[in-house]
Amino acid sequence: MTQLYNKVALIGLGLIAGSMALAMRRAGLAGEIVGHARSAETRATALDIGLVDAVFETAAEAVEGADLVVLCVPVGVMGTVAQEIAPHLAQGATVSDVGSVKKAIIDAVQPHMPDHVHFIPAHPLAGTEHSGPRAGFADLFQNRWCLFTPLPETDRASIERLQKLWSAMGANVEEMDAAHHDLVLAVTSHTPHLIAYTMVGVADDLQRVANKEVIDFSAAGFRDFTRIAASDPTMWRDVFLNNKEATLEILGRFTEELFDLQRAIRRGDGEQLFDHFTRTRAIRRSIIDAGQDTAAPDFGRGPKEGD
Ligand code: NAP
Numbered sequence: 001m002t003q004l005y006n007k008v009a010l011i012g013l014g015l016i017a018g019s020m021a022l023a024m025r026r027a028g029l030a031g032e033i034v035g036h037a038r039s040a041e042t043r044a045t046a047l048d049i050g051l052v053d054a055v056f057e058t059a060a061e062a063v064e065g066a067d068l069v070v071l072c073v074p075v076g077v078m079g080t081v082a083q084e085i086a087p088h089l090a091q092g093a094t095v096s097d098v099g100s101v102k103k104a105i106i107d108a109v110q111p112h113m114p115d116h117v118h119f120i121p122a123h124p125l126a127g128t129e130h131s132g133p134r135a136g137f138a139d140l141f142q143n144r145w146c147l148f149t150p151l152p153e154t155d156r157a158s159i160e161r162l163q164k165l166w167s168a169m170g171a172n173v174e175e176m177d178a179a180h181h182d183l184v185l186a187v188t189s190h191t192p193h194l195i196a197y198t199m200v201g202v203a204d205d206l207q208r209v210a211n212k213e214v215i216d217f218s219a220a221g222f223r224d225f226t227r228i229a230a231s232d233p234t235m236w237r238d239v240f241l242n243n244k245e246a247t248l249e250i251l252g253r254f255t256e257e258l259f260d261l262q263r264a265i266r267r268g269d270g271e272q273l274f275d276h277f278t279r280t281r282a283i284r285r286s287i288i289d290a291g292q293d294t295a296a297p298d299f300g301r302g303p304k305e306g307d
Pocket residue numbers: 011012013014015016017036037038039040042043072073074075077081098099100101123124125126127128129130131132133135232235
């Protein structure tokens with residue numbers, strides 16, 4: 001594969017940055033990959049396990065001379081990091097991010113970007129409940145979507161170059177408006193995470209069900225909730241604080257539907273329950289048909305992972 005960037009600087013060296021570094025290396029997409037993370041420990045690990053060629057104590061030093069800078073830090077610190085690196089960005093550099101919300105990041109980052117760089121917000125729809133530099137793996141983005149939310153005035157050639165990078169890392173690329181992205185993700189990711197966090201919290205609070213029973217007899221439904229609810233607390237706090245409007249809108253609808261089903265159970269309305277479950281089963285089928293999940297009963301995890 002052809003090299004697309006001479007020097008890539010990854011700011012934040014966790015799951016997403018680590019996976020990008022490994023995928024870029026495997027396909028020979030970058031001449032040099034450097035990075036910065038907040039703690040000395042993460043920087044040392046990233047260097048040690050060969051994610052990056054060099055690490056720097058500050059983000060400002062890391063971006064010097066880079067033709068691609070990717071912000072891979074929690075959503076809530078994107079703006080601060082952007083402000084710090086701004087005076088050090090190379091002429092013509094592309095600055096991107098991988099944050100899970102887009103409108104709030106554009107508002108926080110764009111005002112700091114000098115005219116001589118191209119800011120291109122993006123979000124790979126790929127992740128696990130693990131975090132940190134050791135959590136990354138080269139196949140994370142394989143057959144997953146990477147959504148771009150570029151501003152209308154952004155240079156097309158720079159957008160297409162970055163899209164080539166994501167395609168070469170295995171992702172399918174699509175463009176959409178940032179507000180639309182935030183609404184779509186509120187439905188497909190953010191609200192489901194909140195529901196999982198709630199359900200696991202409820203089971204934990206339920207004194208009538210001994211803790212041991214919840215763990216020993218945890219059936220597929222609850223087990224899958226616990227996996228989602230084990231996701232990084234910093235990341236998810238920032239997601240909800242920064243996608244407030246869309247999440248509240250979807251939560252409102254969720255609550256109404258939940259009351260509807262609750263009423264159906266109370267009334268013994270089997271027909272309503274059956275119709276509802278038939279509709280949702282078809283949605284599951286279409287996700288599998290689109291290649292976004294596996295039909296295996298254990299979600300294809302196998303005996304090693306997740307159990
Ligand atoms: P992660 O594994 O927790 O890594 C976050 C990295 O950011 C760590 O290296 C951390 O350094 C660093 N960091 C935190 N605050 C910093 C600061 N103020 N200055 C410099 N570095 C800082 O997180 P991740 O899962 O890769 O997520 C990164 C971004 O990707 C987030 O914006 C998230 O919304 C987005 N995203 C995540 C997923 C997912 O499922 N995980 C999926 C798609 C997009 P230390 O280790 O030193 O603290």
